[in-house]
Amino acid sequence: MTDSLAKGHGDTRSRILDVAEVLFMEQGFDGTSMRSITSHAGVNLAAVNYHFGSKEQLIQEVFHRRLTELNRIRLTRLGELEAEAGGASIKPSRIVDAFFGTALRMASDVEGGGHTFMRLLGRTYTEPQAFVRKFLAEEYAECVEHFLAALYRALPEVDRNEILWRFHFMMGAMSYAIAGTDALQLVTGKFDDEDPSRLESRLMSFLLGGLRAPLADFGAAQ
Amino acid sequence: MTDSLAKGHGDTRSRILDVAEVLFMEQGFDGTSMRSITSHAGVNLAAVNYHFGSKEQLIQEVFHRRLTELNRIRLTRLGELEAEAGGASIKPSRIVDAFFGTALRMASDVEGGGHTFMRLLGRTYTEPQAFVRKFLAEEYAECVEHFLAALYRALPEVDRNEILWRFHFMMGAMSYAIAGTDALQLVTGKFDDEDPSRLESRLMSFLLGGLRAPLADFGAAQ
DNA sequence: GTCTATAGGAGGATAGAC
DNA sequence: GTCTATCCTCCTATAGAC
Numbered sequence: 182m183t184d185s186l187a188k189g190h191g192d193t194r195s196r197i198l199d200v201a202e203v204l205f206m207e208q209g210f211d212g213t214s215m216r217s218i219t220s221h222a223g224v225n226l227a228a229v230n231y232h233f234g235s236k237e238q239l240i241q242e243v244f245h246r247r248l249t250e251l252n253r254i255r256l257t258r259l260g261e262l263e264a265e266a267g268g269a270s271i272k273p274s275r276i277v278d279a280f281f282g283t284a285l286r287m288a289s290d291v292e293g294g295g296h297t298f299m300r301l302l303g304r305t306y307t308e309p310q311a312f313v314r315k316f317l318a319e320e321y322a323e324c325v326e327h328f329l330a331a332l333y334r335a336l337p338e339v340d341r342n343e344i345l346w347r348f349h350f351m352m353g354a355m356s357y358a359i360a361g362t363d364a365l366q367l368v369t370g371k372f373d374d375e376d377p378s379r380l381e382s383r384l385m386s387f388l389l390g391g392l393r394a395p396l397a398d399f400g401a402a403q
Numbered sequence: 404m405t406d407s408l409a410k411g412h413g414d415t416r417s418r419i420l421d422v423a424e425v426l427f428m429e430q431g432f433d434g435t436s437m438r439s440i441t442s443h444a445g446v447n448l449a450a451v452n453y454h455f456g457s458k459e460q461l462i463q464e465v466f467h468r469r470l471t472e473l474n475r476i477r478l479t480r481l482g483e484l485e486a487e488a489g490g491a492s493i494k495p496s497r498i499v500d501a502f503f504g505t506a507l508r509m510a511s512d513v514e515g516g517g518h519t520f521m522r523l524l525g526r527t528y529t530e531p532q533a534f535v536r537k538f539l540a541e542e543y544a545e546c547v548e549h550f551l552a553a554l555y556r557a558l559p560e561v562d563r564n565e566i567l568w569r570f571h572f573m574m575g576a577m578s579y580a581i582a583g584t585d586a587l588q589l590v591t592g593k594f595d596d597e598d599p600s601r602l603e604s605r606l607m608s609f610l611l612g613g614l615r616a617p618l619a620d621f622g623a624a625q
Numbered sequence: 626g627t628c629t630a631t632a633g634g635a636g637g638a639t640a641g642a643c
Numbered sequence: 644g645t646c647t648a649t650c651c652t653c654c655t656a657t658a659g660a661c
Contacts (some may be wrong), residue, residue, distance in 0.1 A: 353579025390616020
């Protein structure tokens, strides 16, 4: 990372959050020391404990700041779709876009830090530390509940457990699409460096194909 | 974890690998100390450095041991399919099964440690530490190359970049399916605790649906 | 509010006895 | 091959000066 983050933009608290977000993404939680965070942010070592209480609470605040906004946008968009439909069912593709497309659009905001944050978030779903998974689940609970309910209504003929699993699979595909590009790049040479907007259409095609796939496709289609 | 791993099964080196695999999965690499590994394995602290040289090399060996076997099975299976087809094209569903199905079957081996390892592996694709991604890429390179070539042949009408991306998305969906069940369980209440074989058919349906999805589905299907 | 200084502990690694 | 003892680095957190 550059030190541009350290140059007096925002107050101490914001600078710590911005720097921590980048370093957590680059080095993980355990791999990022408070010394590293505070020195890159150009603030004193004691500032983290003063402003956040502990490293653990700093981690939580890094996520809370962005997730509150992300899930607010998602629910607003879902509300708009429901208002438009006026009681009729919403197309699954629109529900998927309101949830996953919103995340992808945040991930394409490189300058505002959304890109960094979404890469971090994608990795964090599988974070081993229990407290991380716990507060992530709390942050997500309301939003996921609404979107699952919308999908249940949009696909009344599909078993709800199947929808739940496929929602899970979609989360995984999206997280890797954002967080894990490095891994496959190393394997395959490189992806062509095209604009991120194509990632969005590519991922959306894939997610909708998976969501709508016939059941027992594999067993039957041999 | 229990201490059953520590009870004199195998030699020192194997016991260290078995214990490290479990602890890395539960607590991450940085979160797992060599003191924790050696005490759980019932061996001396110095044993890791004696047998592996360093913690970093231990991590590599944990992966090398299992990945060599996994990718060997995958390539064997792909070779069988190619022999059966005898020059004709192979169904994409069979190629996908040879790669992802083989991984899922390893993941369903709870007693032999395959389950633990695959959960660890799923998390590790997005590991921040560069050396981890680097040797994972090396372990995978040959196998992925063969499978991509097979998919290119099986789907000659589809743009190769699109196949590459979809392979990436499939990796993500599978990894989360195995590694990240906790996250969604917390959000949604719980998945029903059914047998893992249904996970395999569910995931395969999803993957094939995504792989075969029409292009620009999202943009067009509004 | 922000700093310095330091407590108090855990980390990986190694030297050398057996 | 395995153990004990130890080095030195790094960590989070806090007490207390300014």
